[in-house]
Amino acid sequence: MKILIGVASILAVVAVPAAPAAAAACTWRVSPLPAPAGYSYAVANGVAPASGSVVGHAVRTDGSGRDAVVWRNRIPQVLPKPPIQGSGSNRADIINDQGVIAGVWWGADNRVAAWRYRDGAYEILPVPSTMMGVAVTGINSVGDVVGQAFTLSPSSEGLLWKAATPGQFTSLGSSIYAVGIDDSGRMVLNNRVIVNPDGSRITLPRPVSMRLYDRGRILSEDLATNTVVEWNVSAQVVREFAGSFPHAVNASGVMVATPPGTVYVAVRNGNAWEQFAIRMTASEGITDGNVVVANFDHDGTTQTQQVAGTWQRGC
Incomplete structure (x- = not known):
């Protein structure tokens, strides 16, 4: 009987299944975007929501400046020089799903010009005569571009360049600029005002710092409560959670x-924060396919220039 009990005990021990191995943690892993041949490194500045095309600039190996770059299917293409006399540097900042790109040229003679590139041709965007610098910050599907002009005074001037009237600009006002524009032409301004396509306006009923308007989502930050606040275009709060400075959001x-x-930064996925495998301090965009575009310390040190990369979630 003792022998039978002993054998049964052994069999029982053998039959107990081993505890399953712990599941691998899900992380956002980076894939560097290649620099074009003849350039020392490349930096990403923006991404198209659906197509995933990325724009940025590449630094010339001889250190003489930079040139605008677009990555399609991760293959870099250097844009031609804008039709501006003299040497200088060029950078692409934003792109839509139709392949329309906008960026800024800075000449060796200190001439600054904003441009839109569509169908293989440049359009130099008009600016106020007092402008000393310019930035393009948003584009919609038809190619309308928003940005800012900077002067010697502390103030700036928000600008809208409509694709239908490339030789004109609309001033949004002194120290007022759009944090984004959608396909209908709706803009959200830094002063918490939503400008609807019919010209009507709605003001967000709370003193928040405006960060971004993208794909119908208005992102802001409440500095008093240290929370990220998302609104819809009817000025209603959609969600709010502890955190700061939202950089990008998808549909x-x-x-x-x-x-x-x-x-x-980290990814806010549902109600959870998911860390990046390699730390970075900002993000240039996220596609509707959940691909994050940013620049990162590729060699593990902050002593060198950050380079372009894309992040995808893996487990």
Whole structure:
């Protein structure tokens, strides 16, 4: 009987299944975007929501300046020089799903020009005569571009360049600029005003700092409560959570922002924060396919220039 009990005990021990191995943590892993041949490194500045085409600039190996670049299917293409006399540097900042790109040229003679590139040709965008610098910050599907002109005074001037009237600009006012524009022409301004396509206006009923308007989502930051606040175009709060400085969001609401207690960004996926495998401090955009575009310390040191990369989630 003792022998039978002993054998049964052994069999029982053998029959107990081993505990399953712990599932691998899901992380956002980076794939560097290649620099074009003849350039030392490349930097990403923006991404198209659906196509995933990325724009930025590449630094020339001889250190003489930079040139605008577009990556399609991760293959870099250097844009031609804008039709401006003299040497200088060029950078692409934004792109839509139709392949229309906007950026800025800075000449060796200190001439600054904003441009739109469509169908293989440049359009030099008009600016106020007092402008000393310019930035393009948003584009919609028809190629309308928003940005800012900077002067010697502390103020800036928000600008709208409509694709239908390339030789004109619309001033949005002194120290007022759009944080984004959608396909209908609706703009959200830094002073918390939503400008609808019919010209009507709605003001957000709360003193928040405006960060971004993209794909129908208005992102802001409440500095008094240290929260990220998202609004819809009817000025209603959609969600709010502890964190700061939302950088990017896609159509399904996957967001890149800064969690509490850190200076590094992470992905806000549903109600959870998901860290990047390699730390970075900002994000240039996120596609509707959940691909994050940003620049990162490729060699693990902050002593060298950050380079372009894309992040995707893996487990």
